[in-house]
Amino acid sequence: MIADLMGGFAEVLTVQNLLFVFLGVLLGTIVGVLPGLGPTAGIAILLPLTFGLPPTTAIIMLAGIFYGSQYGGSTTSILLNLPGEATSVVTAIDGYEMAKQGRGGVALGIAAIGSFVAGTAAIVGLMILTPMIVRVALDFGPHEFFALMLLGLTMIAYLAGGSLRKAVLMGILGLMIGTVGADPVSGTVRFDFGQLSLLDGMDFLPVVTGLFAFSEVLISLQSTVAAKPIRTRFRELWPNRKDLRESSGAIGRGTGIGFLLGALPGAGVLVSTFLSYGLERRLSKNPEKFGKGAIQGVAGPESANNSAAGSALVPLLALGIPSSVVTALLLGALILHGMQPGPLLIANNPDFFWALVASLYLGNFMLLALNLPLVGAFASLLRVPYRLLWPFIMMFAVVGVYAESQAVFNIGVFVAFGIGGWLLRRHDYPLAPLVLAMVLGPFLERSLGQSLIISNGSMTGFLTRPISAVLLLLTLVVVVSVTYARMKAAREKKQSGFSQLLEEVHQDD
Amino acid sequence: MSRWLPSAAITEHLIVLLLSGGWLALSLEHPYGSITSPGPGFLPTILGVLGAALGLGGLLSVLRDRAVSSNRSGGEQEVPSLAGGGTSAVREVSTGDVPSYTPDTPGRSRVWALSVTIASTIAFIVVLPVVGYGLAMAGLMFAYLMVGAVRLRHALVVAVLGSVGSWLLFEWLLGLPLPGDLLDRVFGL
Numbered sequence: 001m002i003a004d005l006m007g008g009f010a011e012v013l014t015v016q017n018l019l020f021v022f023l024g025v026l027l028g029t030i031v032g033v034l035p036g037l038g039p040t041a042g043i044a045i046l047l048p049l050t051f052g053l054p055p056t057t058a059i060i061m062l063a064g065i066f067y068g069s070q071y072g073g074s075t076t077s078i079l080l081n082l083p084g085e086a087t088s089v090v091t092a093i094d095g096y097e098m099a100k101q102g103r104g105g106v107a108l109g110i111a112a113i114g115s116f117v118a119g120t121a122a123i124v125g126l127m128i129l130t131p132m133i134v135r136v137a138l139d140f141g142p143h144e145f146f147a148l149m150l151l152g153l154t155m156i157a158y159l160a161g162g163s164l165r166k167a168v169l170m171g172i173l174g175l176m177i178g179t180v181g182a183d184p185v186s187g188t189v190r191f192d193f194g195q196l197s198l199l200d201g202m203d204f205l206p207v208v209t210g211l212f213a214f215s216e217v218l219i220s221l222q223s224t225v226a227a228k229p230i231r232t233r234f235r236e237l238w239p240n241r242k243d244l245r246e247s248s249g250a251i252g253r254g255t256g257i258g259f260l261l262g263a264l265p266g267a268g269v270l271v272s273t274f275l276s277y278g279l280e281r282r283l284s285k286n287p288e289k290f291g292k293g294a295i296q297g298v299a300g301p302e303s304a305n306n307s308a309a310g311s312a313l314v315p316l317l318a319l320g321i322p323s324s325v326v327t328a329l330l331l332g333a334l335i336l337h338g339m340q341p342g343p344l345l346i347a348n349n350p351d352f353f354w355a356l357v358a359s360l361y362l363g364n365f366m367l368l369a370l371n372l373p374l375v376g377a378f379a380s381l382l383r384v385p386y387r388l389l390w391p392f393i394m395m396f397a398v399v400g401v402y403a404e405s406q407a408v409f410n411i412g413v414f415v416a417f418g419i420g421g422w423l424l425r426r427h428d429y430p431l432a433p434l435v436l437a438m439v440l441g442p443f444l445e446r447s448l449g450q451s452l453i454i455s456n457g458s459m460t461g462f463l464t465r466p467i468s469a470v471l472l473l474l475t476l477v478v479v480v481s482v483t484y485a486r487m488k489a490a491r492e493k494k495q496s497g498f499s500q501l502l503e504e505v506h507q508d509d
Numbered sequence: 510m511s512r513w514l515p516s517a518a519i520t521e522h523l524i525v526l527l528l529s530g531g532w533l534a535l536s537l538e539h540p541y542g543s544i545t546s547p548g549p550g551f552l553p554t555i556l557g558v559l560g561a562a563l564g565l566g567g568l569l570s571v572l573r574d575r576a577v578s579s580n581r582s583g584g585e586q587e588v589p590s591l592a593g594g595g596t597s598a599v600r601e602v603s604t605g606d607v608p609s610y611t612p613d614t615p616g617r618s619r620v621w622a623l624s625v626t627i628a629s630t631i632a633f634i635v636v637l638p639v640v641g642y643g644l645a646m647a648g649l650m651f652a653y654l655m656v657g658a659v660r661l662r663h664a665l666v667v668a669v670l671g672s673v674g675s676w677l678l679f680e681w682l683l684g685l686p687l688p689g690d691l692l693d694r695v696f697g698l
Contacts, residue, residue, distance in 0.1 A: 049683065165567060176532060179552055185547070186548065190539055217626070387654075387658065388667075390653070390657070394649075395650060395671055399675050403686075408637055415630050457545030457546050
C-alpha cells in the first residue's frame with residue numbers, strides 16, 4: 001500500500017498535475033464561497049474544462065473542486081449566515097454568532113483546521129477501505145449489482161428527507177429519463193423522438209447543469225436577500241490554546257460520524273453534520289452556549305462534512321455506486337473520460353486510484369494553506385454583485401453544454417431541465433433522487449437483464465445468492481421501517497392537531 | 510367561483526397522472542417481454558404504472574381529505590393525509606433548499622426577469638447556427654446583463670468581452686470547437 005501511494009505521489013508531483021490540483025481546490029473554494037452555485041452546479045459547469053485533459057488529471061481537478069467546495073461553504077456560513085451549500089447549514093448556527101462577537105476569524109480558523117484533520121483521516125480511510133471492498137466486490141455478479149443499486153436508490157429516496165411521495169416520484173422520473181436511448185439488453189432504441197442526439201440516451205451534463213445551475217439562477221432572480229459579509233483579518237484567524245482544546249474532541253467525533261455516514265446513499269453528508277451538532281450539544285458541559293457561538297458547534301459539523309466528502313468516494317471508486325449527486329457527477333466524469341466505473345476500475349487502473357489518493361492529500365494541504373491567508377480575498381468575492389456573476393455562470397454553463405457534444409439540441413435539453421428544475425424546486429421536489437436514478441437506471445436495467453439471462457429467467461436467483469438476498473432484505477427493511485415511521489409521525493401530528501382543537505373547544509365552553 | 514377551480518395539490522397530482530399516462534402509452538409501443546425475459550418496454554411500462562399509481566393515489570387522497578374537511582367545516586382547508594400523499598399544512602422545505610443571495614435586485618418585475626432570461630437562452634439556440642458563436646453569445650450576455658439592470662454601455666462592453674474571452678478559453682486554449690463565425694475570421698482560424 002505504501003509503495004502504491006508513493007507511486008501515486010510520483011504521478012501527481014508533475015507540473016501539470018500539481019497545477020490542476022491547485023486549480024481544482026482554488027475553483028472549489030470559490031464555488032463553495034459563492035452562494036447559489038454549490039459543488040454540484042460548479043462541477044457540472046467546470047467539467048467541460050477537463051475535456052482536453054488526460055483522465056487522471058481531469059478527475060484530480062474535479063475531486064479538488066469537490067473537496068474545496070466543502071471548505072469554501074463554511075466561509076459564507078460564518079461571515080454571512082448564508083450557507084454556500086446545504087452541508088454548511090449547521091455551521092452557520094454558531095459560526096455566524098461567533099463572527100458577530102468578533103470571533104469570525106477564530107471560527108474560520110477552527111473550521112479550516114477541523115476540515116484538514118477530518119479530510120486527512122478520511123483519505124486514510126479511503127486508502128485502506130477501498131481496496132478491501134474491491135476485493136469482495138470482484139465476486140459480485142449482475143444479481144449483486146442489481147440488488148446493491150436497488151438498495152442505493154431506495155435509500156436515496158427514503159432517507160433524503162422531505163416528502164416521501166415526491167422523492168419516490170423523482171426517482172421514478174430519473175429512471176424514466178435513464179431509459180431514453182438504446183435498451184442496454186436488446187439494443188432497441190426507445191423514446192428518441194427521431195433525434196440523433198438521443199440515440200445514446202439523454203446526455204448527463206446538460207441535464208445536471210440545467211437542473212442545478214440554470215434552475216438556481218431562475219430561483220435567484222425571484223428572491224432578494226441583502227447581506228453584508230462581516231470583515232475579518234488574517235491575524236484574527238488563529239485559535240488560541242483554549243479554543244483548540246475545546247474543539248479537539250468535536251473534531252475527532254465529527255470525523256468519525258462523517259466517515260461512517262458519508263458513504264451512505266441518501267443524505268449521508270448532510271445528516272452527518274446535523275448528527276455531529278446534536279452530539280456536541282448533548283455532550284457539552286454548557287449546552288446553553290450552542291446557538292450563541294459555541295466553537296464545538298463549528299468544529300464538529302465542519303469536520304463531519306469534510307470527512308463525509310472523503311468517505312463518499314469509497315462506494316464510488318470501489319463499486320461504481322454514487323451516494324450523492326456530486327459523486328454521481330464524478331461518476332459521469334469518469335465515464336466521459338473513458339473509464340469504466342465499478343470494482344474493476346481500480347483493478348484495471350491502479351495508477352489512477354493511487355494518483356487520486358495522493359492528489360487528495362496534496363489538495364488538503366493546499367486548502368489549509370489557501371483558506372487561512374486568503375479568507376479575506378474569498379470573502380471579498382461576496383461583494384461582487386450577483387447580477388454580474390450569474391450571466392457568467394450561465395455563459396460557462398451554456399458553452400460547456402455545447403462544447404461537450406457540439407449539439408445545439410443539448411442546449412435545448414439544458415433549458416428544458418433548467419425550467420423543469422426550477423418548477424420542481426419551487427414545489428419542494430428533491431432533485432437528488434432524480435439525478436441518481438438517471439445515472440444508475442441504465443446499470444440497474446442491464447444488471448436485471450443479465451441476471452435473468454444467467455438464471456434462465458428465474459427470479460429466485462436473487463434470493464439464492466447470499467449477498468444479493470441480504471441486500472434485497474435490507475432494501476425491504478428500509479422501505480418498511482421508513483414508511484411505518486412516517487405514517488406514525490403523520491398520525492401523531494394529526495392527533496395532536498385534533499387534541500389542540502378539542503382543547504380550544506373546551507376553553508370556549 | 511374558486512370552489513370549482515382545482516387546488517394546487519389537485520393540479521399537481523393531475524399533472525403526474527397525465528404525464529405518467531402519456532409515458533405509459535409510449536412504453537406500450539415497445540414489446541414488454543415477460544417478467545423472466547424482459548423486453549425493451551418492460552422497465553418503462555413498470556415505471557409508467559408506478560407513476561400513474563402515485564399520481565392517482567395522491568389525487569384520491571386529496572379529494573378524500575377535501576370531502577372530509579368540507580363536511581366538517583364547510584371550508585376548503587386541506588388536512589395532511591395519513592399516507593403522506595396529501596398536502597401538508599406546512600410547506601416542506603427540501604434539504605437541498607438554501608437561501609439565494611442577490612445583494613441588489615433590479616427594480617424590474619421578477620416575471621420580466623425570468624421571461625427574458627428564458628426567452629434569450631432559447632433565442633440563443635435558434636441564432637447560434639445562423640450567426641455563429643461570437644455574435645450569439647454577445648447577444649445572450651447582453652440580454653442577461655440587461656435583466657440585471659446593468660447600464661447599457663457597461664452591458665455592451667462586458668457582453669463583448671465575455672463572448673471573446675469565452676471563445677478564447679474554450680476554442681483557442683482548450684481546443685473545443687465552437688460554431689465558426691466572425692471570431693474565427695478575426696483571429697485567423
